[in-house]
Amino acid sequence: MTLEEKIVLIGAGSAMFTRGLVSDLIHTGMRGELALVDIDPVALRTASGLAEKMIAASGAPLRLSAALERREVLRGATIVITTIGVGGRRAWEQDVFVPRKYGLYYPVGDTVGPGGTSRALRMIPAMVEIARDVLDLAPDALFINYANPMAAVCRGVIKATGARLIGLCHGTVDTARFLASLLGVKLENLAYTAVGINHLTWFTEVQVDGQDAMPRLHAIADGVLARLAEAEAAHAAGQPMPHCGSPFESSLEHPFSWQCLKWFGAFPAPLDRHVTEFFPQFFRTGAYYGKTLGVDEFSFEGTIAVGDQVYAEMQAEAEAPGALPEDYFERLSGEHEQALEIIQAIRSNTPRLYSANLPNTGQVPNLPLGAVVEAPAVTDSRGLHPVALPPLPPAIAGTLATRFQWVETVVEAALERSREKFIQALILDGGVSSPEVAVKLADDLLAAQRETLHWS
Template sequence: MPTITFLGAGSMVFARNLLGDVLSFPELSDSDVRLVDIDEDRLARTARVAEAMVENEGLDATITATTDRREALDGADYVLNVINVGGREPFENEIRIPERYGVEQAIGDTIGPGGIFRALRTIPTMLDIARDMEELCPDALLLNYTNPMAILCRAMFEATDVETVGLCHSVPHTVEAIAAYLDVPQGELDYWVAGINHLAWFLELERDGEDLYPELREAMAEEDIYRRDTVRFEMLDHFGAFVTESSHHVSEYVPYFRTDPETVAAMAGEGYADRMPTASYLEGWTARSEERDDPSIESDLSEVGVERSEEYAARLVHSIETGTPRRFNLNVSNGTNAIENLPSDACVEVPCLVDGMGVRPCSVGELPTELAAFDRRHASVHELAVRAALENDREALHRAVKLDPLTAASCSLDEIHEMTEELIAANEAYLPELR
């Protein structure tokens, strides 16, 4: 009977999916599940849904809800982290202030001014969680879902003794998209993917041993398919590989697509390309936040059941608990040199084998030079952002933002300096005390 603690359980839809995943496995259906959030109302609603799942399915799981993180961490075997530090105010600052300087972010949660400042306001809480875990559940595995994934995980690798892996659904979502573009069953695709979070690359894409990249290039020549994923198809056309994050995400990570309105408009379309406008995620997140506060979200609790989503977390826990071997793309330290031409202290997203022995990253070798170049630059931004957070280093923060590809393509160095200072002042209450 594993003890599984959910941090940020007030995010009810995501928590509900992860809970359903865990409870869908008979071997995990008697788990001791502990739900934690600082928002008592949202926490209570998640708890009611969780309890209904257990009752309706006749399971033996125990559900506990608490605002006391230390109580919930005591003796935990697994800790799932889905927290959001700060809420709307800093998020809006991280999008709208750069927008005034010409840095047009659609998402702002991974890299760029938005991702870097989100990391700085999140890392102190992550370190607090780590200190509690080192004391109360030192052998627990932390499964992190919170963005910016690579920066947060790197901070945990460098500053704590907590075993940490990062989980992201970008790979399975991309597999689903490719299957649709090729009109083939998703389960028949074989792939080998590696890089960094949100900038990992399909190094191999096959079906029954046949390379599918020629077919994918043929598919992108069809206008209706191209319009569904414009940026990723442009990256495939120019750099030879399909990337793991959606078009509106990827447009922020490179300097080519968001520096003038005409290009943004040209890259807009349907599907993954319909969220290209600036602040599209902020606006959607705000709307979803209001929906989460709607009492009707609980629906009819008598109808709540256990369903399994595509998320990795429960499958990973099940593999460790039962010894069932599986392979996932996970975010781990590159200390084993899984990717030989990325820094050994970077956080990389690579295939990992998971079973009763734990998580073991696979050896990928070298990425193609042109793909590694994107990831190395981002890894340098990650390094500086982590240094800024761990050492309260204001200059490292400035340099992280100045190295960001989209920001550098949009502003002069003096403008970036001024923008960064404005962001520090606006979000000072959420940041470490920078020197």
């Protein structure tokens, strides 16, 4: 990357992303300015203090600035990246803990379900205001979003402002790495087509060195499900059920995702932690192969604790006297989202395929026009562009159909500040057991998030 860039990162207080982005900027040799923005002065001081130390330690040709008000730094931006989380982890906790009062358990609660619906209400208006400022002050900037719920946020921004927003997420490529590892090949030897909505993206084709790898994946699925049946039989006989989520914890590697492969002929990304939330008819109460989602499998409290710990570590690193340790960059991974790789491909006009969240302009013929779909996109000097694909199998399209209408409903609820449409979205989502529960849950979530919603 030879040209200077001005990257504006909005939501710089993110526990992990800022540190990883700065690391990637340093490693790729990017030149120019990084402007950090966060409305929380403490979080901004932590992020900018650590970034300043990282740049100084590396001698990277980067200028650093920071602002509480984004309009102060947006003018002249060539890249704008949003990683905001309105209300932070404390608001996120309420998105998950309030539904628990109704017996509803979720491992993540930031994409769908009552938690994802609640999160969308506070995220969409904030992102729309950011988009309007970007269009006013940096209309030609590459505009990238990482904030969840991805499909609803991107759709809300595009519907309200017309901004050319690109949604990026590491879930699809991480799942590709997972499959490549199981198949015993390098990621670069794996070719695939993955299409869907963010956090439910279906691998409809997988090839290794040009050969169809789906039969091998079906064989793996048969093995996983056979081991699961043995484990469930042992559990029925009184033995403890092993953890199912991680291949590093047991031989039961995301059993629901493998079951989906057998049912639908396609493998869902990004594995059970997120995918289960799209099937409340099976997991409404959190029951998951002898465990409870969000409690003793994919612990939500554990996720929050890790985020709090990482932020505390960043704060300590930023405030510690002196320079960073000599081995700091050896211990630090990047931001995992491919942002710099994609930007480099665009700036060099190099055609490369990535998974991106973009409006459906016909690239997936049997999904709704305008819906923000996660699917292959190719880079050129103008950005990321969707790749034309054949229609999805009806069953796969069926798993997505209501979800895209849920997105439209929750976008309207957020933009109109409509309690009625919030209730409609909760009913469409399918997580609640009755309309009466949807009404009560909606009112409880609105009350819990009153300070972050700014509804009159």
